[in-house]
Amino acid sequence: MKPTIAIILLAPLAQAETVQQAALSSAWAIFQEARGESMEGKVAVASVIANRARLKQTTITQTVFKDKAFSVGSSVPLWFMSEAQSKKCLAPADFDAREECLWIAQHIGKKTSKPAGDWTHFYAHKLVTPYWAEGLENVKVIGNHTFGTTKF
Numbered sequence: 001m002k003p004t005i006a007i008i009l010l011a012p013l014a015q016a017e018t019v020q021q022a023a024l025s026s027a028w029a030i031f032q033e034a035r036g037e038s039m040e041g042k043v044a045v046a047s048v049i050a051n052r053a054r055l056k057q058t059t060i061t062q063t064v065f066k067d068k069a070f071s072v073g074s075s076v077p078l079w080f081m082s083e084a085q086s087k088k089c090l091a092p093a094d095f096d097a098r099e100e101c102l103w104i105a106q107h108i109g110k111k112t113s114k115p116a117g118d119w120t121h122f123y124a125h126k127l128v129t130p131y132w133a134e135g136l137e138n139v140k141v142i143g144n145h146t147f148g149t150t151k152f
Contacts (some may be wrong), residue, residue, distance in 0.1 A: 027105035035097035
């Protein structure tokens with residue numbers, strides 16, 4: 001049984017986006033950005049997605065697939081493959097991460113409490129320090145990522 005996440009909220013859905021579309025888009029971004037991270041790290045990425053969508057008044061899907069916003073790539077998301085196909089394409093650890101990301105995205109969309117943090121940005125601090133990182137406030141390091149808030 002997966003642990004309960006009670007401190008997160010996906011941004012309110014825009015009229016044209018279904019709960020399933022939001023969950024699949026969010027799960028894909030969580031997987032691409034944080035598949036090797038702890039549950040806390042994955043939830044933090046989900047918080048960034050939710051906060052950006054809320055602040056920019058866009059859908060989760062628009063937020064996730066905005067050019068250069070997240071590392072979602074252009075490949076077919078693994079959620080559209082059957083479980084058997086995914087197991088053939090992914091290493092066991094990645095298959096488990098896929099399932100966890102889907103679970104997070106599906107369950108946090110049902111919550112009505114606050115996001116895990118008010119972060120709007122994150123980066124992999126061992127790989128890069130983006131130009132905007134110096135202006136981040138409310139900084140927290142979770143695993144291999146640094147999370148923070150900046151004004152849009």
